[in-house]
Amino acid sequence: MSDELLVATRKGLFSVKPGRASAWELESAGFLGSNVSLVLRDPRDQSRYAALNHGHFGVKLHRSDDAGSSWQEVATPAFPQGEPASVRTPAGETIAPVVSLIWALEAGGADQPGRIWCGTIPGGLFKSDNRGESWELVRALWDHPGRLEWFGGGADLPGIHSILVDPRDSRKLTVGVSCGGVWISPDGGASWACRANGMRAAYMPPERAMDPGIQDPHRVVQCRAQPETLWAQHHNGIFRTDNGGESWREITEVQPSAFGFAVAVHPREPDTAWFVPGVSDEHRLPPDGRVIVTRTRDGGRSFQLLDRGLPSRHAYDLTFRHALDLDPSGERLAFGTTTGSLWISTDQGDSWETVSEHLPPVYAVRWC
Amino acid sequence: MKAAVHLSFSSALQRHVPCPPLAVEAATVREALEGAFAREPRLRGYLLDDQGALRKHMAVFVNGAAIRDRRGLADPVEAGSEIAVIQALSGG
Numbered sequence: 001m002s003d004e005l006l007v008a009t010r011k012g013l014f015s016v017k018p019g020r021a022s023a024w025e026l027e028s029a030g031f032l033g034s035n036v037s038l039v040l041r042d043p044r045d046q047s048r049y050a051a052l053n054h055g056h057f058g059v060k061l062h063r064s065d066d067a068g069s070s071w072q073e074v075a076t077p078a079f080p081q082g083e084p085a086s087v088r089t090p091a092g093e094t095i096a097p098v099v100s101l102i103w104a105l106e107a108g109g110a111d112q113p114g115r116i117w118c119g120t121i122p123g124g125l126f127k128s129d130n131r132g133e134s135w136e137l138v139r140a141l142w143d144h145p146g147r148l149e150w151f152g153g154g155a156d157l158p159g160i161h162s163i164l165v166d167p168r169d170s171r172k173l174t175v176g177v178s179c180g181g182v183w184i185s186p187d188g189g190a191s192w193a194c195r196a197n198g199m200r201a202a203y204m205p206p207e208r209a210m211d212p213g214i215q216d217p218h219r220v221v222q223c224r225a226q227p228e229t230l231w232a233q234h235h236n237g238i239f240r241t242d243n244g245g246e247s248w249r250e251i252t253e254v255q256p257s258a259f260g261f262a263v264a265v266h267p268r269e270p271d272t273a274w275f276v277p278g279v280s281d282e283h284r285l286p287p288d289g290r291v292i293v294t295r296t297r298d299g300g301r302s303f304q305l306l307d308r309g310l311p312s313r314h315a316y317d318l319t320f321r322h323a324l325d326l327d328p329s330g331e332r333l334a335f336g337t338t339t340g341s342l343w344i345s346t347d348q349g350d351s352w353e354t355v356s357e358h359l360p361p362v363y364a365v366r367w368c
Numbered sequence: 369m370k371a372a373v374h375l376s377f378s379s380a381l382q383r384h385v386p387c388p389p390l391a392v393e394a395a396t397v398r399e400a401l402e403g404a405f406a407r408e409p410r411l412r413g414y415l416l417d418d419q420g421a422l423r424k425h426m427a428v429f430v431n432g433a434a435i436r437d438r439r440g441l442a443d444p445v446e447a448g449s450e451i452a453v454i455q456a457l458s459g460g
Contacts, residue, residue: 056425056455057384057414073410078418098417 002327002367005334006048007342008036011360013050015068016334016344024344024355029068038322040105041368042131044113049074049132051102059102061118063132077102077118077126077135086148087122090156097122101155106163109170119160123150123177127189138189141175146194149213150180153235161321162220166227174230174245176220181212182232184245195245202236218261219321221273224328229270233263233321238275240300251300256287262324262335271299274326274349276319276335284318291315293335293349309352310343317341322364336362370395371447375404378454385410397428398441400451415453425456 005016005024012032019025031050037059038051048064050071062071079097087097101121108115118126118135125138141147150158155178162176171188174195181196196212204214216235223229228244237258238251251258257277266272275294279285286292291310294303311317317337324335333349336342340359343352370393377387385408392403405412417423421439428435428443429452435443445451 054384054414056423057381058417058423060384060413076413078413081418081420083419096419098419098421 001329002332004368005325005344006039006041006366006368007336007359007362008039008050008322008364008366009336009340009360009362010035012036013039013068014359016342016355023353026342026356026359030064030071031062036363038102038105038364039366040107040116041366042107042116043328044107044110045131047131049105049116051105053101059099059120061102061132074132075128075134077120077124077128077137079124079137087157088148088151090152097124099124100157101159103159103161104163104175106165109165109167112170117163117165117173119163119175121155121159122157123147123160123180125160125163125175125189140190141183141185141192144192146183146213147180150177151214153178153216153218162217164220164222164227164230166222167224168227172227174220174222176217176232178218179214179216179235181215182217182220182230182245182248195241196248197246198241198248198250199232199234199239200237200250219263221263221265223265223270224267226270229265231263231265231273233260233275235259238263238300242270251296254300255294255303256292256305259284260319261321262319264324264326264333266326266330267328268330269297272297272330273300274324274333275303276324278318286315286317289314289316291317291337291341291343293333293345293352295349306345306349306352308350309345309354311341315341320363323362325365325367327367332367334365334367336365338362370399371445371449373400373445373447373449373451375400375451375453377404377452380455381414381453385414387411394445396441397430397435397437397443397445397451400445401428401441401453427454427456428452429454 007014013029015029035053037053040049052060064071085094085096099120104119116128126135164174166172173185184195196215199215217232220232232239239248241248260277264274293306333345338361342355376389394400
């Protein structure tokens with residue numbers, strides 16, 4: 001069971017641990033005042049990575065080798081200088097790529113010490129084999145003709161927000177793209193194919209609605225014990241595959257809403273997943289001002305509404321895609337919101353404890 | 369023709385990377401910045417983007433005038449030029 005939660009926020013990194021005075025105690029864990037867009041704790045060597053977005057000064061990456069006591073800046077993934085213009089803006093211009101956000105950070109497989117994967121806006125996938133000291137653009141995905149079809153969702157430019165390394169075979173990679181579907185590589189990134197058949201985009205003209213390459217999976221997660229099962233919280237629905245992305249099935253009649261950003265799947269039970277629903281893409285609010293987490297234990301046939309301990313009225317919290325996390329035991333859940341609330345459950349979501357209602361906007365939570 | 373110029377940096381930048389004022393020999397803004405990067409390599413990524421252009425929300429002034437070539441940084445400098453690297457005001 002994880003005993004520490006890392007929380008990346010608009011104004012710094014925080015750490016939450018079991019407390020003496022209260023169940024959970026919060027403390028600053030560095031970068032106070034800086035925008036921390038993502039955090040990773042590498043389970044292989046316990047190092048920590050914090051992605052910063054300094055705005056004026058660009059994005060940066062820092063690593064800690066001593067459980068967060070000290071941090072050092074490491075290399076930031078960057079597109080090669082001189083890279084041709086190939087990123088389309090909403091205004092119709094085509095521009096040369098510049099990393100504007102680190103949107104995914106994951107450790108490589110147990111057999112790949114030092115390997116870290118990073119996804120960015122615009123949609124670059126980068127690989128480091130030396131714990132972030134240097135980075136290499138994964139050219140096969142960037143140069144794939146299908147990549148040119150990607151477009152921005154909430155952000156102006158498309159990006160990679162989910163990177164899944166198959167626990168049985170670390171050469172098998174899955175990435176989620178907003179907007180650009182789900183892409184799979186069987187060979188460590190040397191070749192790629194879009195695997196989003198069955199996803200439906202309600203925001204597209206009808207003749208393009210089922211086009212795999214324009215889907216907007218907000219977040220994609222993988223069951224560790226059964227890696228063929230992936231869940232996606234998509235822009236207009238919840239989708240699931242049991243064959244590694246070959247075909248996706250839409251979960252229909254989702255209550256109270258099929259809209260949201262975050263999803264977590266149980267590490268050993270592929271039919272058990274959690275979501276933080278919001279009201280439609282036009283509003284992006286909790287349904288009826290109630291913060292709710294939903295859980296399915298039967299693969300999406302039914303959902304339980306979990307709200308014990310969560311605010312039931314006048315709550316306008318939105319949970320972003322990286323701001324829900326389940327610990328490796330499958331027991332502890334945490335989620336944070338754009339209005340600075342943070343809740344933890346130690347019983348798979350049946351009840352929730354408020355850790356804070358006054359944090360900066362929460363971008364990501366990660367159990368150690 | 370290279371000449372001695374002075375460079376100074378926004379105080380907000382000092383929080384992230386050391387960059388005291390310095391004198392370098394340069395004929396263009398890019399040469400002047402390269403002189404600063406030679407002393408503090410990390411500074412490059414804070415001022416320039418992946419493609420070597422001045423970051424969108426940064427500004428460089430030479431003797432009080434904003435540079436014109438934000439991408440190539442080819443604006444000329446001369447002996448005694450004061451180059452100020454500052455941030456545009458934005459954010460919350």
